[in-house]
Each structure stands twice: as C-alpha cells, then as structure tokens.
Amino acid sequence: NAGVMQNPRHLVRRRGQEARLRCSPMKGHSHVYWYRQLPEEGLKFMVYLQKENIIDESGMPKERFSAEFPKEGPSILRIQQVVRGDSAAYFCASSPGWGNEQYFGPGTRLTVT
Amino acid sequence: KQEVTQIPAALSVPEGENLVLNCSFTDSAIYNLQWFRQDPGKGLTSLLLIQSSQREQTSGRLNASLDKSSGRSTLYIAASQPGDSATYLCAVDTGANSKLTFGKGITLSVRP
Numbered sequence: 290n291a292g293v294m295q296n297p298r299h300l301v302r303r304r305g306q307e308a309r310l311r312c313s314p315m316k317g318h319s320h321v322y323w324y325r326q327l328p329e330e331g332l333k334f335m336v337y338l339q340k341e342n343i344i345d346e347s348g349m350p351k352e353r354f355s356a357e358f359p360k361e362g363p364s365i366l367r368i369q370q371v372v373r374g375d376s377a378a379y380f381c382a383s384s385p386g387w388g389n390e391q392y393f394g395p396g397t398r399l400t401v402t
Numbered sequence: 403k404q405e406v407t408q409i410p411a412a413l414s415v416p417e418g419e420n421l422v423l424n425c426s427f428t429d430s431a432i433y434n435l436q437w438f439r440q441d442p443g444k445g446l447t448s449l450l451l452i453q454s455s456q457r458e459q460t461s462g463r464l465n466a467s468l469d470k471s472s473g474r475s476t477l478y479i480a481a482s483q484p485g486d487s488a489t490y491l492c493a494v495d496t497g498a499n500s501k502l503t504f505g506k507g508i509t510l511s512v513r514p
Contacts, residue, residue, distance in 0.1 A: 334501040345499040395445040
C-alpha cells in the first residue's frame with residue numbers, strides 16, 4: 290500500500306505565477322488535510338477535504354488560495370499570483386476517517402523568486 | 403484557542419542515554435495526540451498516537467504518555483542512537499474536524 294504521494298517535490302515559481310500542488314492519499318483514505326510549514330515556524334493547518342467537499346478551510350488565506358478534492362484524481366492546492374511569503378513546505382495528510390491517525394506525504398517545497 | 407508548546411527547542415545527548423521529550427497543550431479537551439518524527443527536508447513519520455482515553459502507548463524503544471488533565475505528554479526514548487537524530491513534533495487533535503495543532507518541535511541530536 291503506497292503512502293501519501295505529493296508532487297512535485299520541489300517547485301520554483303516567479304512572483305505572480307500560479308502554483309499547483311498535488312496530493313494522492315493512501316488507498317482507502319477519503320479524508321485529506323493540507324498543512325503549511327513556514328521557515329522557523331511549526332506546521333499550520335490550512336484545509337480539510339473529503340471527496341468533492343471542503344469541510345473546513347479555516348486555515349486558508351482568504352485570497353489567492355484554493356483547494357479541491359475531486360471525485361477522481363488527486364487533491365489540488367492552488368496558489369494564484371504567488372508572492373515571496375508563500376515560500377514554504379506544503380504537506381498533505383490523509384486518513385480513513387474523522388479522528389483517525391493522519392499519514393503525511395513527503396511535502397512540496399515551494400520557492401518563489 | 404489550542405496552543406502546543408515544546409521546550410527546549412533543541413537537545414543534544416550522548417549515544418545510549420535515555421531521554422524524555424516534553425509537550426504541553428493549553429486546552430485539555432483533546433481527541434487524541436500524535437508524536438511525529440521529521441528528518442531534515444523530509445516529510446513527517448507518525449511515531450505514536452494516543453487516544454484521549456489512553457494513558458500511554460509503546461512502540462519499540464519509544465513510549466509516549468498522556469496526562470490530559472494537566473495538558474502534558476512526554477515521549478520517552480530508551481537507549482538513544484545517532485539514527486534517532488531528527489526533529490520530534492507533538493500534535494493535538496481537538497476533534498474539531500480533526501485538524502492537528504502542532505508544536506514547533508524539538509530538534510534532537512544524538513552524539514556517537
């Protein structure tokens with residue numbers, strides 16, 4: 290059973306471009322969480338999704354950020370018009386249900402130049 | 403608002419020492435608590451999950467305890483090895499959509 294997969298592992302974008310980060314949960318997991326780790330800070334929750342539904346996006350910046358988890362395919366975290374402050378490691382986690390152990394992917398390290 | 407604190411931020415010990423990593427949280431109404439390990443530039447590896455009804459969990463040389471009422475958890479590492487060198491993160495699930503609140507981690511260095 291493959292673990293949580295994220296791609297790309299490293300992404301470089303210029304200011305103003307769009308960044309798309311993909312996350313494939315573990316087989317059988319229908320719950321996906323996105324977290325962001327800024328330099329010298331802890332991981333912060335961004336958004337929680339189930340298939341085709343956003344359950345909790347209380348940690349997402351109100352502008353430029355969006356997330357989806359379609360019926361088919363990976364979950365996508367999209368950042369429009371990136372700025373230098375978006376440079377961080379973005380981690381995806383999946384679980385089989387509410388309250389269960391979360392399993393993390395290797396992360397996508399976004400660098401905005 | 404739940405806050406998770408891990409002190410100290412860094413720890414260096416000689417190989418073979420038994421050690422305890424501390425985690426404290428402000429709101430005792432938690433659903434569970436997880437300990438993770440993160441190697442530099444890597445993702446998170448789940449070490450132990452303790453449900454709120456449990457007092458401790460063990461896996462190999464690792465033992466995690468939970469005292470909900472005092473808002474504390476400890477991760478005990480027996481007979482430390484250089485391969486244990488990593489950052490150890492504590493995270494609390496308050497049950498509100500299972501989003502985890504993380505501490506900033508303790509960076510452990512085990513000297514040969």
